[in-house]
Amino acid sequence: MTSDLHSPGWWKNAVVYQVYPRSFQDSDGDGVGDLPGITSRLDHLALLGVDVLWLSPVYRSPMDDNGYDISDYQDVDPLFGTLADLDALIAGCHDRGIRLVMDLVVNHTSDEHPWFVESRDPASAKRDWYWWRPGRPDAPGGAPNNWESAFGGPAWHHDERSDAWYLHVFSPKQPDLNWENPEVRDAVYAMMRWWVARGVDGFRMDVINLVSKDVTLPDGPLIWPDRDLAPPLGVLNGPRLQEFLAEMNREVGLSEQHLLTVGEMPGSTVALAREVTDPARRELDMVFTFEHVALDEVPGTDKWTLQDVPLPVLKANLASWQVGLAEVGWNSLYWDNHDQPRAVSRFGDDSPEHRVASAKTLATVLHLHRGTPYVYQGEELGMTNAGFTRIEQYRDLESLNHATAAVGRGVPAEEVLRVLAVKSRDNARTPMLWDASEHGGFTTGTPWLPANDNRDVVNAQAAVADPDSVFHHYRRLVDLRHHDRVVVDGRFEAVLPEHPQVWAFTRTLGSQVLLVLANCSSEPAHVDPAAVPDLSGSEVLLATHAAPYELTLRPWESRVHRL
Numbered sequence: 418m419t420s421d422l423h424s425p426g427w428w429k430n431a432v433v434y435q436v437y438p439r440s441f442q443d444s445d446g447d448g449v450g451d452l453p454g455i456t457s458r459l460d461h462l463a464l465l466g467v468d469v470l471w472l473s474p475v476y477r478s479p480m481d482d483n484g485y486d487i488s489d490y491q492d493v494d495p496l497f498g499t500l501a502d503l504d505a506l507i508a509g510c511h512d513r514g515i516r517l518v519m520d521l522v523v524n525h526t527s528d529e530h531p532w533f534v535e536s537r538d539p540a541s542a543k544r545d546w547y548w549w550r551p552g553r554p555d556a557p558g559g560a561p562n563n564w565e566s567a568f569g570g571p572a573w574h575h576d577e578r579s580d581a582w583y584l585h586v587f588s589p590k591q592p593d594l595n596w597e598n599p600e601v602r603d604a605v606y607a608m609m610r611w612w613v614a615r616g617v618d619g620f621r622m623d624v625i626n627l628v629s630k631d632v633t634l635p636d637g638p639l640i641w642p643d644r645d646l647a648p649p650l651g652v653l654n655g656p657r658l659q660e661f662l663a664e665m666n667r668e669v670g671l672s673e674q675h676l677l678t679v680g681e682m683p684g685s686t687v688a689l690a691r692e693v694t695d696p697a698r699r700e701l702d703m704v705f706t707f708e709h710v711a712l713d714e715v716p717g718t719d720k721w722t723l724q725d726v727p728l729p730v731l732k733a734n735l736a737s738w739q740v741g742l743a744e745v746g747w748n749s750l751y752w753d754n755h756d757q758p759r760a761v762s763r764f765g766d767d768s769p770e771h772r773v774a775s776a777k778t779l780a781t782v783l784h785l786h787r788g789t790p791y792v793y794q795g796e797e798l799g800m801t802n803a804g805f806t807r808i809e810q811y812r813d814l815e816s817l818n819h820a821t822a823a824v825g826r827g828v829p830a831e832e833v834l835r836v837l838a839v840k841s842r843d844n845a846r847t848p849m850l851w852d853a854s855e856h857g858g859f860t861t862g863t864p865w866l867p868a869n870d871n872r873d874v875v876n877a878q879a880a881v882a883d884p885d886s887v888f889h890h891y892r893r894l895v896d897l898r899h900h901d902r903v904v905v906d907g908r909f910e911a912v913l914p915e916h917p918q919v920w921a922f923t924r925t926l927g928s929q930v931l932l933v934l935a936n937c938s939s940e941p942a943h944v945d946p947a948a949v950p951d952l953s954g955s956e957v958l959l960a961t962h963a964a965p966y967e968l969t970l971r972p973w974e975s976r977v978h979r980l
């Protein structure tokens with residue numbers, strides 16, 4: 418069952434691998450990863466068996482938000498290489514049967530993008546390409562309304578030049594484009610067509626559900642349906658979102674050319690996702706929900722106010738998406754990306770005793786759900802959080818803004834550091850660990866973020882050499898998806914939803930039934946034989962531990978049974 422690039426829905430049996438270019442492989446010793454570095458490591462992806470490489474932004478950028486602030490959509494930043502290097506990467510992927518999906522960041526540009534530079538002149542034809550508004554004396558700070566930016570502080574920046582304010586849902590160096598203006602949309606679609614002509618196979622669309630805003634820009638209640646990424650409500654899921662998505666799809670020929678599209682949509686609901694991913698509507702193939710990565714935050718606060726997540730709550734959340742998108746639409750499946758802490762540290766147990774089994778079990782659970790799985794670089798090695806203990810070690814602007822604000826409010830520095838160590842985006846951004854050498858084989862220079870201390874144990878070279886490694890477990894999961902239709906299409910049904918330790922579910926396609934049993938805890942877990950299907954005569958397709966396969970599961974033991 419190999420997927421054909423020209424067949425509709427090919428991405429349903431695909432696995433996507435995300436590369437964060439800054440941290441993947443440096444080829445020129447400047448301490449920052451680059452395109453030739455990625456190309457030199459493509460055999461790692463080929464060995465893992467993944468079908469798609471999602472490339473986080475490599476466009477020209479002042480790097481305020483590590484490339485999510487773009488100043489030229491049709492060029493590569495010199496830090497990462499050249500357009501020719503990108504062509505070589507695309508060719509290297511295609512030679513290996515891997516497709517390349519670009520990150521598309523079009524909710525905002527950099528403030529150094531020529532469009533924005535021009536728009537600062539109130540008389541310019543580009544003035545209306547962004548959200549320029551006069552201040553309001555009764556609003557906080559005299560801004561146009563009370564919105565806060567997702568990275569902290571007001572969502573408006575005052576520009577002396579015209580004594581007006583512009584909207585930036587993210588940093589002040591990321592002004593929001595005004596999608597109400599058809600010229601903006603045309604410019605975006607033209608740019609996308611240019612990339613398609615260059616050979617890219619799809620787009621991961623950054624915060625795409627923010628492009629349609631409530632044009633009255635009303636004061637918010639500053640409450641978010643999920644708070645991991647916390648823009649004000651008036652910018653989420655606006656009234657013209659689906660119109661814009663359908664228009665983009667049509668104008669770029671996204672569905673027509675079977676390009677993969679995945680929309681990052683904080684605050685999207687199951688109901689909205691079902692509509693947006695209904696193939697008949699030709700909007701998007703799938704969306705990234707934020708619900709499951711916001712469960713560890715106290716409701717009504719922000720991503721920095723932590724709470725424990727009981728397993729039944731996590732299971733129920735994923736199950737609600739499985740059930741909600743069962744008949745119409747399609748899920749994306751992820752634990753990790755460049756904005757999230759490392760899965761094994763967050764949902765697993767990263768102690769030396771349980772790291773490997775818990776990383777494998779988290780992978781099994783995720784990849785056996787229905788949807789397209791995303792693997793973030795290093796996740797396939799069971800890479801752990803950074804373990805930073807000093808504020809000087811952090812680079813991420815969201816983390817640094819939060820630390821400044823929290824310390825300013827009187828939160829003790831140790832407490833701020835404790836929370837950053839759990840939730841900072843830099844946890845995912847430390848260098849990919851290729852071998853046990855000083856910087857994990859990432860660079861011969863000084864890495865922009867230090868390599869994790871456990872690189873002597875956690876690295877690709879060791880993982881590839883060890884048939885029992887997390888890496889080979891991921892490889893087997895990818896293989897299973899490629900060869901077993903039930904993994905792709907099987908109906909999902911939760912089993913033991915209330916069990917506090919065990920994640921269990923079935924996948925059914927015709928007479929084929931798979932049962933996943935996973936102990937998501939560091940203690941043994943007992944499963945009541947009366948509560949699960951009969952396992953006698955079943956075949957174990959994949960397991961973390963060797964036989965015997967008992968109903969008392971060892972810590973982090975998981976198995977996939979074919980009944």
Ligand code: GLC
Pocket residue numbers: 482485486522587623624646681755756
């Ligand atoms: C998305 C990106 C994140 C970025 C933000 C603003 O959430 O994943 O890294 O900071 O959008 O572009």
